[in-house]
Amino acid sequence: MEFIELIKAPKVDNVILRRPLFPRIEGTLCVTGHHLILSSRKEDAQEFWLLHRNVDVIERRPSQSQFTGGSIVVKCKDFSVLTLDIGATEDFINIGDSIEALANLDVPGLLYPFFYRSLQPIVEDGWFAFTPESEFSKLVLKTDDWKISYVNKDFKVCDSYPEAVVIPKSIPDEIIVAAAGFRQGGRFPVLSYRHENGSVLLRSGQPLVGPSGKRCKEDEKLINAVLGPGKRGYIIDTRTQTLAQAAKSRGGGVEPETSYPQWRRVHKPIDRHHNLLDSLAKLIEGCNDTASTMDKWLSRIESSNWLTNVRDTLNCACLVAQCLDQDNLSVLAHGSDGTDTTLAVTSLSQVILNPDCRTIRGFEALIEREWIQGGYPFGSRHFHSVYALSASTLKNPKRKYAPTFVLFLDCVWQLFSQFPCSFEFKEQFLLTIFQHSYASQYGTFLGDTVCEREALCLTEKTVSLWSYINRPDIIHTFINPLYEPNPVVIWPSVAPPTIMLWSGLFLRWVVDQTPNEKVWIEMGEMREKETELRRKAVKLRKELLELEKGAKAQQNATPRT
């Protein structure tokens, strides 16, 4: 397939782009294979670029007054909404068709990352910065109980896991293979994080207990190996008890207590898939309507339940963290597939527990480890976002769109806003990751599983987002001026008044964020000034000492008269 078939009108003149907070742009609209480009073609060269991939849904509004042309409302996955006014009816239809076709293009090989080449030389290739081997080698060297296993070579055991996984040393591969058969999607329990006190966090898919109550000795053996004799652990299920029980009829279920006597099961429900998307859609709808009066707005935000979801997720992650840190107990976390809320919980508890995850590189490693290698299907989940939900024409039953990753980023932002000095990165970093996870010129968030990514040869054909972010001149812009390494566990507050709406993300396109940014810049300047003055003080003090020494020496040298 060629792009030319999809692009029905490559160039249209006299198009007006309107969006809140920005001045309107009038000029020529070009539709390329990957971008929508609007250029004013004037001295001041106002240009606007939009990736087709970023388009969530479009709405066509034929002009009421002039009978020709109309407006195309482009609703993007980053929540922005823009309006294109097109004069001629033919152009109006063609542009609409082209955008719609290109935005829904489902051929991975045609996506922009495969065409994009970095202009800057790549200093450090992000594709190889965070391999499982390098991430876990320290852990494996430090302890005797864990090993990096290649049981999943060629993705034979589980297609959503990477080839290298960390499992208990004492467990032979056959047991793993057997245990994988007992878990949803073959996602057998693997190590996600080992806390400094030795307690570990595992994640997996749900056990395939089924209506008949099957059990699997190998699976029991595998997870009991983690605990050691006489110790107990926790299984944290991210579904409600009823949902988990109901899953039995479809072959899933929960670990029965009789077969797992060393484990105690706790349910900490977090909304999933369409519920979550629904909630986010309501939130965005409320946020975009800032004109509404005070008496409706707050309850509208509240009734979207998004903040409750954030709180639930934080709550669950805190529980995991509490088990690991306070009670010194190991935890196995899973939901049903083990690819969504499970990952949000395991990664969030690492942010709470592990100071490394609060640095820029550490956070990148976390996302790579838990989300990308962990098998979060970015390709499917981020294929559409909130606006597509309301446009029923685009409902695609094959794919499950869900903003679980956005939920995770929001939780991290809550932590960040409660502990602004403990994170090396600032809000902009999270926003950048959010943006690229939906539409990007980088290949990092393409595909659903590691297996799929290998098949697409992403490492050769595309550039990694981390290669870009980790460039010294770019990473510099993400550094939080207030950062001071904080080695302790950060326990957040989950009281409702402390869970805030992330205005930098949800209100970015409707409320001007510059004052906030200015304050951050000011803080950076103050911080710099402070360091500079401190340095100066140290220097002066040294000078003083030397002068004193010199004076003394002189005193001693000159004999008293």
Add this chain to the structure above:
Amino acid sequence: MIKMGSFRSYVGLEEYEMKIPRPVNSAFLQPKFIKGELVIAEAENVLKFTSMSKKKGLSGSLFVTNARLVFVSSDRVCSEDSIPLLSINTLCYYEESKGSGGKKTKRKVKLGPHAIDSSAAMSSTFCSASTRIHELLVICSNFRCLRFSFKFSLVDHGQKICNALIHWSFPKQPEKLFYLDYCRALDVYNYGNPLPLYEIPGDWLREIKISRTIGYRITMANMEFKVCESLPETIVVPANLSDVRLTSLSGKLKGSRPPFWVWGDFNGSAILRMGKLHNESDSGAENQFFETLRKAHPQKRKPHIYDLDSTFSIKEIRQSMTRLFELCCSESLSNLEDMDSKFLSQLEITKWLSWVSKVLQVSQEIAESIVNLNDIIILQENESRDISCLIGSVVQVILEARFRSITGFFSLIQKDWISTGHAFHSNYMHTSPVFLLFLDSVYQLCYQNAFEFEFNEQLLSDIWDSCFDPTAGTFLFDTPTQRKHLDLRKDLNVWHRILSKEGSSAENENGPVGYRRQFPQVHTIPKCLVNPFYKLRPILCPPHSKSFRNNHPPLLCCSHSVADIQLWNALYLDRTTEPIDLNGGGTKLTLSSPTPHTKNMHNLSPRTPSPGGSYVGSTSSSPSPIRGSVFLFSKNNQTSDPESDSETIVCGGRNFVNEQKLVDLLLVASSTSVKHHNSTSSITTSSRRGDLTGLSHPFPVVPPRFSKTGSSNTRINPFLDLG
């Protein structure tokens, strides 16, 4: 380093066991009395709970004096906690009648503003001798709650305390206020007063001179309060309005409040306040006055009259505040938990934020018409003593940088509230919802304009606290007449108290501001009240210079949009629960700032002892962030121009959308121009949830409020029996 305790927000709080107080020789348990203070009732072996769950607390003695309710702890040396009687809003107590067979009944007595006309209710709550009071919850108008238990004290002690509180809290006549006893008991030495009080002609003259107002004069028509008792003896009126006409006009207005000037400038715009006509149909004199004003205006513009009674209702504002109290000061842990799940909608029901939004909306409208059209604004209201104070002063904050400095702000309150007769005592019993609305509106402005205010929200909440200070005369009376007749000590005012308070706000929470020490004559402004982002630009660049106009839009940014109004957490929520101490941990860190960012600045590294300690100031090991080194540097920063610097960053932020190989440069150019357009937008940063309640790295602090939904609780509890 972090104790288990900090995680109590998710798990039960029920683990601490309350210890039974040991009897202590009561002679040691005496509070430090203020001069003129007398003990009215006392109770021994009282428990003061420090957590909502009533499982943790201190034991000691409780005193009711004619000025305060004081708790002296026997567990900790010299630990005293006191609240002024004037601040007590509601008493809740559990009583047990002898006949009822141990059944406890809960009763609630509203004091303060709610009980003004319910003296009948007062007598009915008089505790009869047959009951015993077990527990007492004192809710204060400054959003504090104190919980006491009389479980271990003598039978009638609780009752004595309650009776004393009910009878002594609010003296009807201002002559009976403790302040007068205090003044008499103090030594004669008068410290003088550097701040204008707007009682003498000089202060008003200065005001006219500074603002370069033309067309107005000072009149002595109100000498001996002949025209109006609730206005100062000197007032400013239009120059072409004769004293005779002024007097006759005032006779026709409610409260006989003649029109008077509060603010003006050299373009002819001005803000005047006046009462409404007794008889609406008899508007001849009023119209004549408006015509006089029109003639006096350089462009002969008609004055713009705002009828505030039609936009604002004091009754509704009062109700709204009452609901806010009920929301923020929970009576019990279970209430708090119930409320947690629907906090936002509950908040919405109080309508408080809508009022704040409305105040900002009206004020902005007025400020814009003043700047753009040089209008004369007349704020007309029933007696022009409530809403007109509010709107007038908020408009002035928006208009003039002068009122955004600390002393300027004090003088604004003195000019627009105190001297022009806002009835703090008789109408509101010291809890004026209108004044709270004013402070909240200024808080919003502080939040929306991080660089424009010299002070931070701490100062605003200190001012609210000072409304109940029985030892400073500023907020205790109604009118200038009262102040004159009672012959107040001019030096014993709130402004001295606020400025002379010692650094830590934690100290001040334990008592009405500043009993410890008389203020020195020269004030250095406490660092905890200063906004580190404040720039001294207005002084450095003259108003007509280009850089001034670039950096200072003619008006303060002021958005009344729903997304920009937020709850003042530090005042409304953070105080309701006592700081829950960690076992062996430090005390609660009270941080406050106009923006959460200031909080970040506060957090800047007091943790590591500074190498440059000698010039950084205090290197005290106290965890108080306000002693950080940041503030010393903040004002040296004027040279930096945030405008130019911000551009690069903003671009960096925006262009990731279209991070293209070829257009990077183009985009920088385009977003620069885009940004330029943006800077005129008045919408600012928003997060309606307010900032965090009290957690802050690196000091582990228990969040003052906790979410413990029923379900999560039952699910987590299994930990406890795990062992």
